[in-house]
Amino acid sequence: MNKINEILNRGVEEVYIKKELEAALKSEKKLRIYYGVDPSGVEIHLGHAICLRKLQYLQQLGHKIIFLIGDFTGMIGDPTDKSAIRQPLTREQVLTNAKTYKEQIKSFLDFSGKNPAEIRFNSEWNDNLTFRNIIELSGRFTVQQLLERDMFQQRLSNNKPIGLHEFLYPLVQGYDAVMLEADLQIGGTDQIFNMLQGRGLMKSLKNKTQMVLAVSLLEGVDGRKMSKSFGNFIAINDLPNEMYGKAMSIKDELIIRYFSLCTELAEKEIEKLQDQLDDGQNPRKIKAKLAYELVRLYHDEPAAKAAELNFDKTFVKKEIPDEIAEILILDKNWPLADLMVYTKIATSKSDAKRLIDQGGVRVDGAVIGDRAEVIRPINGTVIQAGKRKFVRLKLDR
Numbered sequence: 001m002n003k004i005n006e007i008l009n010r011g012v013e014e015v016y017i018k019k020e021l022e023a024a025l026k027s028e029k030k031l032r033i034y035y036g037v038d039p040s041g042v043e044i045h046l047g048h049a050i051c052l053r054k055l056q057y058l059q060q061l062g063h064k065i066i067f068l069i070g071d072f073t074g075m076i077g078d079p080t081d082k083s084a085i086r087q088p089l090t091r092e093q094v095l096t097n098a099k100t101y102k103e104q105i106k107s108f109l110d111f112s113g114k115n116p117a118e119i120r121f122n123s124e125w126n127d128n129l130t131f132r133n134i135i136e137l138s139g140r141f142t143v144q145q146l147l148e149r150d151m152f153q154q155r156l157s158n159n160k161p162i163g164l165h166e167f168l169y170p171l172v173q174g175y176d177a178v179m180l181e182a183d184l185q186i187g188g189t190d191q192i193f194n195m196l197q198g199r200g201l202m203k204s205l206k207n208k209t210q211m212v213l214a215v216s217l218l219e220g221v222d223g224r225k226m227s228k229s230f231g232n233f234i235a236i237n238d239l240p241n242e243m244y245g246k247a248m249s250i251k252d253e254l255i256i257r258y259f260s261l262c263t264e265l266a267e268k269e270i271e272k273l274q275d276q277l278d279d280g281q282n283p284r285k286i287k288a289k290l291a292y293e294l295v296r297l298y299h300d301e302p303a304a305k306a307a308e309l310n311f312d313k314t315f316v317k318k319e320i321p322d323e324i325a326e327i328l329i330l331d332k333n334w335p336l337a338d339l340m341v342y343t344k345i346a347t348s349k350s351d352a353k354r355l356i357d358q359g360g361v362r363v364d365g366a367v368i369g370d371r372a373e374v375i376r377p378i379n380g381t382v383i384q385a386g387k388r389k390f391v392r393l394k395l396d397r
Contacts (some may be wrong), residue, residue, distance in 0.1 A: 003057045007213075011050050011261045013189045016199065016212040021184065023213070025061070031183040033058055036068035036122070036176060038078055039097035040089065044104040045233035046262045047218040047226040048293075051186050052108040053264075054215065055117070065109060065117040066180055070097045072126040075177075076169050078194070088165075091123075104237050107298065125179045126172060137171055140204050141197070146170065149193060174198035177210055184211045190225070218261055221249045222370040232370075240295045244307035247291035249366035252283040252376070255290055263293045280380070284364055311365065324390045328378065332393040336361070336373040343393070345385040352385075360386050 004025045008018065015021055024031060035051045037044075044052075046189050061064045077087070089097075103113070109117040129137075139375045146167050147153070155162055170193060177185055177198030185195050195212045202210040220232030227233065232248055234246045249259060250256035255277070259270045273286055286307065295383070296304035327343045334342075337352035346352035353371040355361050361368050362384040363375055375381075 034066035044237035
């Protein structure tokens with residue numbers, strides 16, 4: 001029951017239909033469940049891991065798990081959230097990107113034993129579709145239905161083109177569900193539209209009801225959606241020191257969200273951490289706990305301890321000199337480039353942006369690589385530019 005509760009509620013935004021799925025999970029019926037990933041990049045990241053952890057629990061409950069690699073859909077490119085036509089990838093590119101996926105997800109899914117998880121490629125069936133098949137499938141969708149998508153509406157209003165292949169993407173993804181004969185599909189909230197097309201197509205072609213579970217999207221370290229395209233992700237196979245350092249660069253307002261979505265810490269423990277932040281605890285200390293927990297989860301306890309010591313030694317004790325200029329600043333949100341100019345550790349905005357682009361700017365030891373970064377300093381925040389320029393901030397309230 002605890003696993004079922006975690007599956008249905010933790011990090012979950014929508015379930016179609018929740019009562020039906022809950023009843024199925026409580027019954028002895030074994031479901032066919034799949035999660036699809038288009039190989040637009042090499043890494044599996046913490047955003048994917050939210051769904052992978054659901055699959056892990058479902059496999060432990062005895063259900064059949066399919067990890068679908070969209071080598072066919074990956075060549076089309078999912079138009080979700082895209083303000084312009086996405087450049088297609090070649091078959092060679094998507095297969096190269098997916099080469100290590102199985103190895104990366106072994107920490108979640110068991111590919112041996114009595115109930116092994118499967119890896120499938122959607123080119124298995126999509127490569128064999130004829131033009132006649134595509135026309136027949138297209139007849140089950142309407143232009144109005146597909147034009148409901150926000151990004152298409154935005155492009156139309158901005159006189160930007162919409163590729164016909166982009167219209168076909170939901171159809172192809174929906175057909176995956178039919179060919180896998182899935183009882184349940186799992187994905188992020190950005191995939192709800194596509195997943196519901198699969199649900200509709202399953203009903204239309206098979207007269208079968210497919211359930212859909214949509215989990216929260218995880219923001220990347222820069223506050224935007226965690227994405228391979230943005231490069232703002234934490235990969236599950238990052239080395240311990242790299243993973244720890246990236247976690248320490250997460251925006252303060254995302255700390256609790258990361259605990260909830262990316263760790264196995266009990267909700268009661270997470271609530272205590274939220275209370276500590278509300279009571280004025282330095283967010284850096286709570287963030288360090290998060291960084292430690294992530295490394296422990298994806299590596300082990302000794303690796304987490306070593307990464308913590310390395311970060312502390314490198315960024316807290318070693319590089320920051322004993323005497324640092326202290327600058328009084330207003331208590332507000334600051335664009336990082338503006339703050340660097342104001343505190344005179346950069347000569348101009350262009351100088352500040354150049355330093356940021358080069359990875360030469362740290363805030364409390366964490367590298368900031370986004371020139372559009374906005375920070376909310378606290379008393380004692382230290383900004384470093386290059387190897388020798390430091391400034392400690394004091395709030396003027």
